[in-house]
Amino acid sequence: MATRFQGPKGTRDFYPDAMAVRRYIEDAWRTVSTRFGFLEVDGPTFEPLELYKIKSGDEIVSQLFHFQDRADRALALRPEFTPSLARMVAEKAGSLPRPIKWFSIPRCYRAEQPQKGRLREFIQWNADVLGDATTAADVELVAVCVAALEELGLTAREVRVGWNHRELLTRGLCAGPFIAERMPVAYEILDKLHKLDAAGQNALFEARECTPGEVAVFDLLTASAKPGEQGRQAMEELLASWPDDVRSEIAQRQSEFANAGLGDYCAFDMTIVRGLAYYTGFVFEAFDVGGANRALAGGGRYDKLVELLGGPEIPATGFGMGDVVLELVLREKNLLPKNLLPQPDVFVVNILPDPLPAQRLLAHLRKTHWNADHTAVTGRGLHAVTSTRATKNVGKLLQEAAGSGARVAAIFLPDEYARGVVKIKNMADRSETEAPAAEAVAMLRQLIGALR
RNA sequence: GUGGAAUUAGCUCAGCUGGCUAGAGCACGGGGUUGUGGUCCUCGGGGUCGCGGGUUCGAGUCCCGUAUUCCACCCCA
Incomplete structure (x- = not known):
């Protein structure tokens, strides 16, 4: 008797209707990338396991699909594209014209528990600028990210971009009750605060042995991320204690966003830290205003990564946008066109x-x-x-x-x-x-x- | 990896406390006036009731296990 199979956990079958939706999204990513002067690249679907360990530490292994080949090499299906990209750049850095502006639309794999907006196999658009350390590169990335969302029918009514800067945040917090050694803890707490209620927050403060002064700042930080007057006031209060040059750089960057036509989308948000990853400065996240969904896109500056992989010192900034949450949002906002299948002449x-x-x-x-x-x-x-x-x-x-x-x-x-x-x-x-x-x-x- | 809920046709679902040869709508396919549009009529294909055990004279229905899906935790590059 024939055995019937189900697709593996967390994967999708793309029947013609689903495939048409996928192509629609990928086409938007591709045309917008090209419009902004990015060139398409791709790499292998699997890489040495070590490549991901170097970047993210040994804990990452449990989140990867990994295996040994017949020569006993440890390999892993790519969970993201950035390590491959950094490896590719490290290999040919000397001969590549700069700035390097590349995009890719790889299928990626993570051995995680599937849930809303997160699968084990997904497609993630990446755009990266390497060799340009200026703020213009960061702004351009946010611009191409937003342009793709707009291409798909989303506007500043539906999506927003929150941005932050790790160094500026560190300097600001250290002007207050924090000492530099506390920053890893501060980042960890900041990353979790928004999804905890008051009791959960207090438990976390206690577990991390926060001083009363630190707790007061966290409360303000939480409030600063809220929309409206209350949030604005909390932000003002925090900024008032930060160094002048930090404040002026924040204002400068925000005006650059406005100048690029992104003023309605972008807002400085001190609570965005993007995990404890390899980001070295600027970070941002795009999310839908309703807020029920996971982030639509996220990225930032990773100036040390290529060097870490044996390449030259080269500044880098980039982001990724997954197809899963994006499609959910487009569906929710009723923005997927009806007839995506090809129609005969x-x-x-x-x-x-x-x-x-x-x-x-x-x-x-x-x-x-x-x-x-x-x-x-x-x-x-x-x-x-x-x-x-x-x-x-x-x-x-x-x-x-x-x-x-x-x-x-x-x-x-x-x-x-x-x-x-x-x-x-x-x-x-x-x-x-x-x-x-x-x-x-x-x-x-x-x-x-x-x-x- | 942990916990909760679900799983009956391609899709959305009925199937009451165990008694059927398992149904409906939509979708799909044939046909309907020897010739013009999503309608209508008619016929039809398709279901190991997720899978495997168990209880019972008898299981879609009850029990156990397992897979998958959704939700939440962990994590989130």
Whole structure:
């Protein structure tokens, strides 16, 4: 008896409808990346396990799908693309023109418990700028990130970008009750605060042995992330105690965002720290305003990573955006177009007993035409289909044509065909014309062109 | 890795406290007036009731295990 299988936990099957949605999202990422001057790259789906350990520590191993090959090499399916990218840059850094602006759309794998917005296999758009240490590179990344979201129909009403800067935050906090040694703890707490209630927060403060002064600052930080006047006041109060040059750099960066047309999206947010990863300065997160979902995208500056992988010292900044949360948000906001499947240019309907004339027309429509010396395309192949049904019921076949979304139907009918003509029907306005068989292809091409 | 809920046709679900040859709508397919649009009529394909055990004369229904999905924790690059 045959065994039936389910797909592995946390994976998806892309049937045509789902595949069309995936392509729609990937196309937006790709066109926007290109618009901003990023070049597409990719790397292997698996890498040495060590590559991820170096970057993230040994704890990462339990979150990876890893295995040994026959020569006993430890390998892991990539959980993200940045290590591969850094490795690729480290290998050829000397010969790459700078700044290096690359994007990629890799499938990635994480051996985690699946839940809303998080699967074991997903697709993550990455954009990175290497070799540009200026704030302009950070701004450009946020700009390309936002542009992609806009390309998909999202606006500042639905999504926002919160940004922070680890060094500035550290300097600000150390101007208050914190000492430098407490920063790792402070970052850890900051990263967790927003999802805890008051009791949970207090428990955490106690567990981390926070001083009353530190707790007071955490309370203000929590308040500062809230929208509206209350949040603004908490932010003001905190900033008042921070060094002048830190304050002015924050203001400077925010004005750069505004200058790039991102003023409605971006807000300084002291509570964004992005885990305890390899980020060295600027960090940001894009999220939907409703806030029920996980972050849509996140990234920041990682100036030491390429060096860590044996490459030259090269400043780097980048971000990733996963397809899972993005699709959830687009669905929630009703922003996925209805007809993402390709729609035929021509649907050929045949009522003749002889199938050959219809098949001949199909073949001609699909063929790309070249000029006499084969140097230029004079007519690209069209998307042309027909029915495989046996019925000669014109109504049924036109119904099928309509269902396919075809722009035009070419109809072979006995009486007309005897007179040497084919009927051509514009499916949108239901108008019909007749075409001499010899001119049918040309007329159809013209009609399709006019409708495009 | 831990905890909670769920799993019946491709999809959305009925199936009361165990008594069926397991149903509906949608979707899919054939046909319907020798010739024009998502309608209508009609017929049809498709289900090891997630999987494996157990209790019982009898299990879609009760019990145990397991897989998957969703939710939450851990983690989040």
